[in-house]
Amino acid sequence: MPEGDTVWRTAHRLDQALGGKPLLTLELRWGELGGRELLPAATLSVASRGKHLLHRLDTGLTVHSHLKLEGSWRIERTATLPPALLHHPDLRALARCATWSALGLRLGLLEIWPTRQEEARLGYLGPDLLGEDWSTERAVSRLQADRPRPIGAALLDQRNLAGIGTFWASEGLHLARLSPWAPVAEFDRATLEHLLTSIRQVMQQAAQTGIQNSTGFTARGRTSYVHGRSGRPCRRCGQPVRVAAIGEGTRRRTMFYCPACQGGRAPTDDGRPQQPLGAARPSATRRRR
Structure with a gap:
């Protein structure tokens, strides 16, 4: 799922393309929203809040979208917009002004709200790491109120702080040498402040460059220490990186980590050998030999 830096960058690009401009088209292909007349309208701004996108109109409405997984x-330039794109089966939203067109593809959520309701609808979110509402003090307080939970699960809970996904949680905890499964209660305020500050710094860089990396290297395959590297050597100690589930129920996620650097194997890790992601599994015939 795209994380806060990707969503921030998406909002910034949409705002540059559409902000302050009258819309020629605003079409939403989503359930009951399909066919709803939204024009005349102009874009006031497009902003992000954690993983949420808010397209605000001068009519007092906000088009809210969430990228989810895909x-x-x-x-695209409006003058050269390929006609085939207008009939693409994955097209769920289309906003066009005279110069630029924005196409929402495979969106996971699309809604229309009165703009005045934004805070009421998204007020459950914690401080946004890339937003004007960011407060390290408030974010740490929310984490500390989640004392029994594993720190990895608490970081991923958008009610504590908004914008972190599995990439930044895995990378941030590895950089700090903290076990994702250790309860929040084990960490003092200074440790949590340092953790959030370091994650925010690398997220800010990624938002500006468009390259999600924590290593300082932008070449493919070198952008992370542990995320996506299960079965491969830890870039710090050389021991195998592993992946295991964290959280419960619908909030269950995957977490990449190094047992040697981060305090041992996860309680949800069965210890079986893990192949690198994307590696071909042995065929049934080969396994029987």
């Missing part, structure tokens, strides 16, 4: 917003 969604994206694509920007």
